[in-house]
Amino acid sequence: MKINWGTGIVIAFVAFISFIMYFIITMMTDSTYDHDLVVEDYYKQELQFQNEINKETNAKSLVENISWKKTAEGLVIIFPENLQKENITGKVFLYRPSNKQFDFEMPISLSNHNLLIPDKRLLDGRWNIKVDWQYNGKNYLYKKEVLY
Incomplete structure (x- = not known):
């Protein structure tokens, strides 16, 4: 045929x-x-973008900004030594780009200017850390991509 x-x-x-x-x-x-979407309330967070820019500008104007280090116990977020730890409040949000089920948020409770995120909560790989904190009524924001 x-x-x-x-x-x-x-x-x-x-x-x-x-x-x-x-x-x-x-x-x-x-x-x-x-x-999935990066975040569920994407448009709501987009409206808060200028507020985040202002917080990041405040953080960059500090003499010493937040830093971090990986230890055997987990990830340690180190707040500036020149600030009084009792006046630091806020929250830490850890975002896992590969799987949103591992995302979590925790309040800031400092011991010796350090915040420990336990090793058992973190998987190896990339994490986005977002520390939204306040000190004496002024808001600050620290964002960092971390390979754990």
């Missing part, structure tokens, strides 16, 4: 559409390809 050029084009279109539909169905039904 001989296939003319019109039938060949139709067969090519059907094969191409079948190929594309296979990948669409695979991506929609397979849980390994689940990708």
Whole structure:
């Protein structure tokens, strides 16, 4: 049986559409390809962006900013020594880009200007740290990407 050029084009279109539909169905039904938004309330957070810029500017104007180091016990976030630790309040948010189920937030409770995030809470890989803190009524923000 001989296939003319019109039938060949139709067969090519059907094969191409079948190929594309296979990948669409695979991506929609397979849980390994689940990708969520970075955050659930993306637009709400976008409206707060100028506020974050102001907080980061405040943090950069400090004599000494927040730093961090990896230890055997976990990740230690070190607040400036020249500030009174009793007046530092806020929260630390750790975001795992590869899986939102590992994201967590914890309040700041300092011991000796250090905040320890236990090793058991952190998996190896990339983490985004966001420290939103206040000192004497002034707001500060520290953001860092960390490979743990």
